[in-house]
Amino acid sequence: MYERLASITGMPRSGTSWIGQIVDSSPDVRYRMSPLFSYEFKNQIRQGAKRDDWLEVLRGAYVSADDFMNQTTRRKAGEYPTFACKQANPELLVIKYNRFQNLTEEMLELLPEMKMLAVVRHPCGAMHSWLTAAKEFPTDADPLEHWRSGAAKKSDFGDFFGFDDWCWVTRLHVRLASEHPRQFRLARYERFVDDAENETRALFEWLGLEYTEQTATFLGRSQDTSVSGDYSVFRPPAVKDRWRSELQPQIRDAILSDLEGTDLAQFLQ
16 A cells, blocks of 8 residues: 555646656556546545545555556557556555646645645646647637636536636645645646756655656657657647647737736746
């Protein structure tokens, strides 16, 4: 069973999958994708849950062979890596989630032993990635109508999509990082892309992980090769700036105008 806990979160299309696989590259990590969105544990946690409820899910996730939590399909498709060097019983359990941001603060309070990493991407980059992902943004929906509300994608209480949610979630994460600096940490997606090794080394030190050749190899492959697919973690660094030429000007200009001079303007840099 695990001895330590960590989680990786952020808005959809913010680089959490890639950074999650960087962490998963450690032999001392058991990584599970969004247990609360899996069939095995779906709807098992709601607001007002108790610590024991969370521990039941986390312990179950650690031993589960669930294909979704293990991302078996994406690994077989080559969108995710398969890491050959893994401890039989890793000490650190890491869960990654994008939905259920409304549970983040409760989880932080109920699980003070858990370290939480929140990934923040430039809002224009996050919106562009979401609006152009065929498996994420409905093909029959109008981006100009739904980019702000995210309504075209929402179907459950835990769904967070669109620019308004980006603002709410990012403010939540900034506040939690300020109030719980030892437990909650922010990561800028663009900084990881530009300086992957140093950002990873700093993250691994915080998580108490050794930086190994397996991680170094994955970092190189993830940025030097390209595998198609909405969820692929193998992409060239240039993808972080595609929004500059491809995002609809009306959306881009509205985002930049809305955030100029606000507390969230720091994420426009």
